Amino acid sequence: MTNFDLDPHRRLNILTGDWVLVSPHRTQRPWQGQTENINIGTRPAHDPNCYLCSGNERAGGVKNPSYESTFSFDNDFAALLPDTLDSESNVNDLLVSHIESGVCRVICFSPRHDLTLAEMSVSEIRKVVDLWQEEYLKLGSDDSINYVQIFENKGAVMGCSNPHPHGQVWAQRSIPCEPNRELRRMRQHFNKNDSPILIDYLELEMSLKERIVYTNKSFAALVPFWATWPFEVMVLPKRQISNLTEMEDQEKTELADVLRAVTAKYDNLFQTSFPYSSGIHQAPTDGMDYPDCTFHMHFYPPLLRSSTVKKFMVGYEMLGGPQRDITPEYSAGVLRELPDIHFKNDKICNSESL
Ligand code: ZN
Numbered sequence: 001m002t003n004f005d006l007d008p009h010r011r012l013n014i015l016t017g018d019w020v021l022v023s024p025h026r027t028q029r030p031w032q033g034q035t036e037n038i039n040i041g042t043r044p045a046h047d048p049n050c051y052l053c054s055g056n057e058r059a060g061g062v063k064n065p066s067y068e069s070t071f072s073f074d075n076d077f078a079a080l081l082p083d084t085l086d087s088e089s090n091v092n093d094l095l096v097s098h099i100e101s102g103v104c105r106v107i108c109f110s111p112r113h114d115l116t117l118a119e120m121s122v123s124e125i126r127k128v129v130d131l132w133q134e135e136y137l138k139l140g141s142d143d144s145i146n147y148v149q150i151f152e153n154k155g156a157v158m159g160c161s162n163p164h165p166h167g168q169v170w171a172q173r174s175i176p177c178e179p180n181r182e183l184r185r186m187r188q189h190f191n192k193n194d195s196p197i198l199i200d201y202l203e204l205e206m207s208l209k210e211r212i213v214y215t216n217k218s219f220a221a222l223v224p225f226w227a228t229w230p231f232e233v234m235v236l237p238k239r240q241i242s243n244l245t246e247m248e249d250q251e252k253t254e255l256a257d258v259l260r261a262v263t264a265k266y267d268n269l270f271q272t273s274f275p276y277s278s279g280i281h282q283a284p285t286d287g288m289d290y291p292d293c294t295f296h297m298h299f300y301p302p303l304l305r306s307s308t309v310k311k312f313m314v315g316y317e318m319l320g321g322p323q324r325d326i327t328p329e330y331s332a333g334v335l336r337e338l339p340d341i342h343f344k345n346d347k348i349c350n351s352e353s354l
Contacts, residue, residue: 005327013226014189014197015182020226021316021323024330043114043163052164054111069124070131071108072169078104080172082144101144102172107131109165116154116165116273118263119345125256132169132280133244133252139171140285147175147284155275157302157310163273171285179281183293190292198294202236211332214261214340218254221262223332228322230304230311231269231331233262235297242283242290261340262299268338272307276300 010019051058054066059076080102087099109128110120117125136148152167153160175183189197205211205222213233214221224234235258241247247255266274278299283290304311316323 005329011226013224013228014201015185015226016178017181017185018226019321020228021321022327023323023325024327026325045112045114047113047164050113050162050164052106052108052162052166053113067108067111069110069127071111072105072131072135075104075106075168080104080170086173098174100173102170103139103145105135105139105169105171107135107167107169109167113164116263116267117152117259118267118274119342120165120260122253122256122260125259126253128167129244129252129256129259133247135169135171136244136282136285139169142171144173145171146173146286147171147179148282149176149179149279151277151279153277155273157275158277160275175284175286179284182281183284183290186292186294196240196292196294198236198296199240202238210329213265213332213335214258216254216257216261218251219258221258223328223335225328227328227331228324229300229302230324230326231266231301231335232328233299233301233335235259235262235299237295240291241295242293243295244280244282246295259297264340264342264345265335265338266299266301268343269335270303270307271343274301274303276302 004022004024006025008021008023008025010021012019046053048056050056052064054064054068054071057063058073062073062076064071064073080100082101082103084099084101086101089095089097107128109115109117110124117128132150136150139145139148148169148171150167150169186197189195189200193200202220202222205225206215206220211222211225212220213223218239219235219237221233221235223232235255237247237251237255241251263274266276276299278297280295280297282295283293302310311324313322
């Protein structure tokens, strides 16, 4: 008899085709880490030295407007440049390169330097969702832009140097590797089953309930069966939506609600400002139809046991493949039981209702 709660086993990531090694037997008691209340400190609502705060000067002397909710601008140190000439180079199929063009944008979530999504209200996060939609639409309508990657890097441990709540949008000619792998798997499943893989997957998860973290009318947050990071979360819509522009008004508010709940639970887990990289995967903007591609968000947080103990992807992970000890079911249970009201902020969240 196999026992997936105790025996080492491999799980298939249906979105990428990769396998993750799960070793639950390595944790005799699954939760061994102590929770530490570290001093999370306070930041000013406006920092005169922050290049993202309203009214402040950025690199090159550009001044931010006195914005009151969200604000986006072209990254002053963009990784991609627009209007570069398309050209390829290939030496014996051994040295292959291709000029890439695109646009990098920065999105400020709030003028408040001291907030994060976790402490913002549903109506404030809704404005971020609206801006994501606007950027996707505007950038994607350019013929030379075929994919719009929206993401957030939060926390110094993720290499984010500025704590001001912000994310980024990189829009480019080619479809980047991660969404491209997922799109291939989505297409395969759709051709075989005539339904989107993530809609089928969510239906199964909603019936099993063991990996669900939070749900509202339109969205669910869960720890994927194949999660690599200890507290990895995926946000999925309950109906087929291939991109942000297909969302109804109420759905955008409910996406804001699920983002609030997930990020608040994350902060509550170790009573800290929980670091992560998160991002949206959705349909490319290459003019094709994507009935097989379901809009979704990934949250990849590095913390393992406390606010100061993170999981390192080294050794076997670098040379073999991803591995984890605590099971996704265990992580989902912990996150599900945590309140979705932020530990610092319960009055604001309580006053919001859908
Ligand atoms: Zn994805």
